[in-house]
Amino acid sequence: MSQFMSIGLLDGAPAPDTRDDTEALHRRIAKLERINAALMSQVERSMDQRGSAYSLFQTAITLEGQVRARTEELTALMRSLERSNQALTAAKEEAERANRSKTRFLTAASHDLLQPLNAARLSLSALGDLAVSREAEAIVGQVERGLQTIEDLIKTLLDISKLDAGLIQPAPRSLKVADVMASVEASFGPLAARKGLRLAVRPGGLWVSSDLLLLQRILQNLVSNAIRYTETGGVLVAARPRGDRVRIDVIDSGAGIPEADRDLIFEEFHRGGRESVDGEIALGLGLSIVRRSAEALGHRLTLASRVGHGSRFTLMLPQAAPEAPRPVQPVVLPTSLTGARIAVIENDRGALEALARLFQHWDAYALAARDHLSLMRLMPGSTWVPDVIIADYHLDGGACGLDTVTWLRSIHASNIPAVVTTADHSAEVEAHVRAVGCELIHKPIKPAQLRALLAHLLTRN
Template structure:
């Protein structure tokens, strides 16, 4: 039992709230500030009340004591800075040092130092408000002991017991009142957490239910474009598709923001080829650039960085989409530069530029620069705020530079290099790699027959040999890739399908799971780098570029 208690005291404990580390650091800074205030107070009155000496002897005694106490307070400050977290022994040791310091100061010269009783209350309330009701009770116990010891040690305590009773009551009643307030705060926080959890559950369910029809409409619109429409009909379908893509981008932004608000996003670091990532982003935005009569180019690179691929892809995608939106009829360039041992990704546009006064605001949620008479643009101002939040998660820095009338440059810096390589400065136009996937055998599994038919038609139009089924096939001769939905009905999932087919063929067949669930959660649950997870609604260009990159990687390997 004693061993377990000791382990709990010295071991880092789980934190209840994300701001607990900031509270610990704040308490150490307050301690140093209080130490300085007491020293100045003591020195000032020591000089003013001195009779024959320059400074009164009692003041020297207190100052010497605080000089000896200062290294301990500074050591606790460094301890909290270099080892953040909830360590009970550190908090208890800090309390002991605080109350001993204050009590000794009062005992040395009660008449002058009695105002330090207010600092005793300050320390008690500070521990409670920062660390919760348990530490408030412990601090109250220390405060009561300090007042009792001081009361029995000084003449005023013996000659004026009523004053000591008043001090003792204040040391108990005020923290008790604070404890009641903390209880209400905890209750309010619990209710807020429950409301936030309910919102997250609602959005998760809405995400799943809304992604499916959006994904289906996306596929059907693309299939309709390949049915021999006349020019007028093709224009109408393109406008429908354009509106659908705007809705899908807004939908993704809202769900990305909700996921970030939930605090569940944890980066999964892996080597990422920037060249392949750039190529994928360019292919995904070909149609958007064509619609806006813009030109999207990339500077090819062979650098490999250590980062979370999904988060980096989302950030760059948001930057490119934002650049295209404000560069109608002009150009956007995607590239990177080396900065020491890291890489900075840059997105350049030829838009109208951004006033410098707006630089601190453009990464705020729902902020949009819009002047009177400006034309309406799609979006609600979430793209850059999502980039800023994801950059913070990955420890990256986001910067902006702009010149009015010339354009803007957004930079993501701090990506650590894994593989050093020279950059091939080649401008790759947006439509350079649109060849079909000829002779590529794909097993397609989707329980929705309409989506199954539309996806099979797309794959076939790209030159793939498609075996399409609504459930896990009992047998299959061969396939180069598996494309499957996650929820297949009957308690079966896409993961089950992939495992069964691989076992049946005896080959680690590359696979893609298309899901309406949180893609990062599904990827973490599967834990297989050879299984890519794409989230609905999925644009055909995104599916094609993903399959192409897998095929290219296998061919080069």
């Protein structure tokens, strides 16, 4: 019996309580599988989170490195820029020092160069007063023109240097265009007529705000160039209103300017290979002065030109209200210098001798000395009183001619009229001369100008 039961079990017939145990096992297995799946899901999520955090951590480290590298690069660039700015500042200061040094050098050099030039012009004037042959007169004229060219070159170089250094400060005021153009017409009308050209001036009754001397210099240089390079036709200088501005044109019928040269012609000593119609080679400084003066004034300058037809330079200026008319001063005609007593103090021997000869030809009596002590020794006594004094500003040993003027006035208790001559164009010298109550003439002295001034002073006195 027991054998049969064992066989039945081996054949797979379950015992009555085994089915319940199997179901319980299946349920437990399913539960464990669900628990296992939940745990695996939680582990996977945890691993994902850990992976993302690690990835973010790595990304943060990478970004931090990049930021550090960019910061170091930017810092290096800023330091480099700072060094560059320091180098630029140092270079600018060095350039400004060089510019000031150049201006001082040109000022000193022009003074030394104008001294012998002054003596030469005075001597030529005295020679011209002598009875000489026509051939000698022609030679004198040629020498005078050469000396004038040298004088213009020296003064122009000095003006360019002062403009570059900012030493010339414009003093704009209301100007009547007609007055400015009248001086240009008076200066260049005869030259244009000699060349068979027509110089037409049309001011249009307008007023502008500008600096008189700088504006005159601009127009004079433009008109001079126009006449120089024009063979037939003429030159027109015209002013027209343009809104709140005034447009001034200088138009010529000359050869015109090639497009390649239109910027270069404003550079120093650039002539573009051009030769004036009378064969004279220009120095190439006029338009450089024009450009610098226009920039100093803030006036816009433009150029239009057609080769073979002519050129037009245009200047734009602000309009201004007309000034009230000034009272007209009576004109005192010059008188003769015959018998005039003139005290002269001049440290340059050549200029002193030339002045003495000049006054002798004008029938004046000159007491001429190179310094203060020499003049004291030459004076015939306290009874000799000069009618007028001519004193050089810069004397040897750092002395000043104004001291001699003051001394002569004090010992004679009289405000003797005086003329101070100098090659120094600085505002300080001019202010000093005016403060002492003297007239100022810049060297080289023009004999006609000196004679007219002396005659005026003697008449007024």
